[in-house]
Amino acid sequence: MELRVCDACGRWIEANETLFIMSVTLQAEAGPVDLDASAPGDVRDEFEKLVQAMERMTAEQIDEATDEVHENYRFALCAECRRDVHHRMKSRSNITGSY
Ligand SMILES: [Zn+2]
Structure with a gap:
């Protein structure tokens, strides 16, 4: 009840x-994702940086970042x-x- x-x-x-x-x-307002603007190598670098940044985040920070989306x-x-x-x-x- x-x-x-x-x-x-x-x-x-x-x-x-x-x-x-x-x-x-x-x-969050959905914005365009323009992968064509970068060369494939740049995208890999950006992705690698993102993964490293996430590895440094606590579970609480990840939850907060997810909620923001x-x-x-x-x-x-x-x-x-x-x-x-x-x-x-x-x-x-x-x-x-x-x-
Ligand atoms: Zn009331």
Whole structure:
């Protein structure tokens, strides 16, 4: 059973109240990868450098780097918080609610 707690305000959402689910995908903008710009040798060098850089990263740093590319979240919201988030998304301003 779903834990009926609003992820925004922390309020318990009663069984007779509507619980709203907000799914968020946060991902890096996909840019073009132009391998033709480099000679094959340069690509190998770049790849080798990338592998070496990754070998120096901790598991935590790798997780963080992976999250920067693509991550998904699922939040429960009460009716009031849904309305608040709705207005911020609709107006495309202060979408994180940080000011
Ligand atoms: Zn709430």
